[in-house]
Amino acid sequence: MTWLIGITGGIGSGKTTVCKIFESLNIPVYYADAKAKYLMNHNPALKTRIKEILGKGAYHRNGRLNRPFVAQKIFNNKNLLKAINQAVHPAVHQDSAIWVQGLKDVPYALYEAALLVENGSYKSFNKLIVVAAPEEMRIKRVMKRDKVSKEQVSNRIKNQLPESDKIALADYIINNDETESVDILVKELHHKIISDIHDNISKPH
Structure with missing residues (x-):
């Protein structure tokens, strides 16, 4: 049975970038x-x-x-x-x-949405991935992407659940803080998930 894994993160965390890398590894992504x-x-x-x-x-x-x-x-x-x-x-x-x-012949697939934790739907997935990044970095990314002011981005962040609350519920975390290549981090996590799926299959139920 294919695992369905939720993936979320705050504004500017880099969720979409991470999902595109998963897609390059032939992992399907549903962009909710x-x-x-x-x-x-x-x-x-x-x-x-x-x-x-x-x-x-x-x-x-x-x-x-x-x-x-x-x-x-x-x-x-x-x-x-x-x-x-x-x-x-x-x-x-x-x-x-x-x-x-x-879905056919894939070990797992991703369901990407901004409010998985806020609306409680994360509970319906096999696992939860949270993409995290420092707030200042997230603000700069969104200012550049959306051509908006720092104040506007800060207000959006204030209206979202704190990143720490999401991390507390995560099974896997990708720290997209640019200290390491996000490509490498995603590929490492991909192998970890595959390993966890195999371990789960081999466990007696």
């Missing part, structure tokens, strides 16, 4: 947050539900999600945000279940 955005634009039932929650203005005339409108609606409105999450999560869950069923 990216898929959620896709489904919000392409899943008819989900689009209907979002319009019911936020109004018809949630979508442009061409059918694409009106991101500024949605962001303005749910900003500082926890009830609307919760309602949107409750609509999107089942759609992503259904899509990922189909993806998992299609």
Whole structure:
């Protein structure tokens, strides 16, 4: 049976970079947050539900999600945000279940999402990987990537669960602090996971 491993980390930790390296090792990755955005634009039932929650203005005339409108609606409105999450999560869950069923001849696969710990879904995976990095380094990465101010990035980080809380729940940690090659760290972890899977198979149950 293929292990499904959750992978998460704070903003700017380098989750996507790490996942791309795993993919180069022929490990499939399901990008849950990216898929959620896709489904919000392409899943008819989900689009209907979002319009019911936020109004018809949630979508442009061409059918694409009106991101500024949605962001303005749910900003500082926890009830609307919760309602949107409750609509999107089942759609992503259904899509990922189909993806998992299609996995063949791989020892494990990764499920990447920013809020695995926050929403408690990390408990449903065989293992959890946390990608970590010092806060100052994360801030610089996001400032460069998103062309935003230090204050804006700091505010985003404050709205996320502290990295230490995620690390406390991790089975595996990748310290992406640039003291070592992240390629080497990922490859070492890949071999460790393969070893753990073999050990688990050989254990009497």
